[in-house]
Amino acid sequence: MRFLLLSSPQPRVELPGEFAPPAVVDLRPVDWERELALIADMGEQRTGGYSVRVLGVKVESGQALVDLEVRRPAPGGLVTQAITHPACLARIPRAGLAPGARIRVRDQQGDVLADLPAPPA
Structure with missing residues (x-):
């Protein structure tokens, strides 16, 4: 998974x-x-069954936390044969971000997918 912070x-x-x-x-x-805009990009996939969506965005203690739901097909599961490119957009409030803030991205299990530096104000 790739993340673009804009x-x-x-x-x-x-x-x-x-x-x-x-x-x-x-x-x-x-x-x-x-x-700020954060794009979560799963890249081009050769089958269906992949998805990513924003569950929530919050800023607390000067840092941002973005929670995503990331889905992949089960091994051996039935999927459509189609080229897909799952991606989603998270809008992160600038208000409350401290100088040198970090933006942490987690999946639905709480695993950290990325820990990104916020751009300077």
């Missing part, structure tokens, strides 16, 4: 793939003055 305005991000056109993440909903 702090400057842009309307969209294209996530390249090898076998399909780029997946596009729409960034127009982000209020760039008040928020």
Whole structure:
């Protein structure tokens, strides 16, 4: 899984793939003055059954915590044969982030997937 942390305005991000056109993440909903954008990208997958979605975002004690639900198909399970590119957008409030803040990303089991430095204010 790959994470892109963005702090400057842009309307969209294209996530390249090898076998399909780029997946596009729409960034127009982000209020760039008040928020950062974090894209969680599972990359191009050759079957269905993969997904990622935001469960919650909170800022406490000057740090940000992003909780994701990450799904992968069970070994030997039935899946569609299709190229997919699961990704999601988390909007992180700038308010409350301390100088030198960290952004910790966890999955539904509480496992840390990433610990990223927040961009300077």
